Amino acid sequence: MYKKVLIVLTFLLPFAAVAEEKIPRLGSEPRGQRERREDRTKGHLLSEPLFTTAKKKNTTDGIGVNSYLWTASLETLAFMEKKKADPFGGLIITEWYVDPNTTNKRFKIEVIITGRELNSSALKISIFKQKKDSNGAWVATNVDKDTLLKFEETILTRARDLKVSQEIG
Structure with missing residues (x-):
C-alpha cells in the first residue's frame, strides 16, 4: 500500500511544484501584472525549459516552408x-x-x-x-x-x- 502511495507521489511531485504560484481569480489581478506573468512563462513547460543542455536545431522561423x-x-x-x-x-x-x-x-x-x-x-x-x-x-x-x-x-x-x-x- 505504501509503495503505491510513494510511486503516485513521486509522479505528482513535479506537478505540485508548478502549482506553487497562486493563480488569482479571473479579474482580481491588475492587468499589467497578469500580462507580465503570462509573458514570463510563455512558451515554457513548467515555467522553465525541461532540457537545456541539448542544442536547438537551427531554425529561422516557425513555418514549414521557405x-x-x-x-x-x-x-x-x-x-x-x-x-x-x-x-x-x-x-x-x-x-x-x-x-x-x-x-x-x-x-x-x-x-x-x-x-x-x-x-x-x-x-x-x-x-x-x-x-x-x-x-x-x-x-x-x-x-x-x-x-x-x-x-x-x-x-x-x-x-x-x-x-x-x-x-x-
Missing part, C-alpha cells in the same frame, strides 16, 4: 483579399479580384510553396481568369503563360531580395 518565398508571395498578393493562407502547408489562395478599371475580368491566384529551398521548383502558381459573357455570367478563360512566368519571377526576385537584406542587416 520563409522568403512565403513572405514574398504574401507581399506580391497584398492587393488581393486572401481566402486561405497556411504557412505550415505553404498554401495561399486569394478571393476573386476584379480590377476597378476593367470590371468584366476577374482573377484568382493559388500559390503553393512545396519546400524550404529558395528556387523556382519550390514554387507552384496557378492563376485563374474569368470574363463576363454577353449574359453577364463569369466564364473561364486561358491565362497567358507570360503572365504566369512574370508573376513567378516577381515572387522569386522579391524572395531573393529579402534573403540578401537579412544577410546584410
Whole structure:
C-alpha cells in the first residue's frame, strides 16, 4: 500500500511544484501584472525549459516552408483579399479580384510553396481568369503563360531580395 502511495507521489511531485504560484481569480489581478506573468512563462513547460543542455536545431522561423518565398508571395498578393493562407502547408489562395478599371475580368491566384529551398521548383502558381459573357455570367478563360512566368519571377526576385537584406542587416 505504501509503495503505491510513494510511486503516485513521486509522479505528482513535479506537478505540485508548478502549482506553487497562486493563480488569482479571473479579474482580481491588475492587468499589467497578469500580462507580465503570462509573458514570463510563455512558451515554457513548467515555467522553465525541461532540457537545456541539448542544442536547438537551427531554425529561422516557425513555418514549414521557405520563409522568403512565403513572405514574398504574401507581399506580391497584398492587393488581393486572401481566402486561405497556411504557412505550415505553404498554401495561399486569394478571393476573386476584379480590377476597378476593367470590371468584366476577374482573377484568382493559388500559390503553393512545396519546400524550404529558395528556387523556382519550390514554387507552384496557378492563376485563374474569368470574363463576363454577353449574359453577364463569369466564364473561364486561358491565362497567358507570360503572365504566369512574370508573376513567378516577381515572387522569386522579391524572395531573393529579402534573403540578401537579412544577410546584410
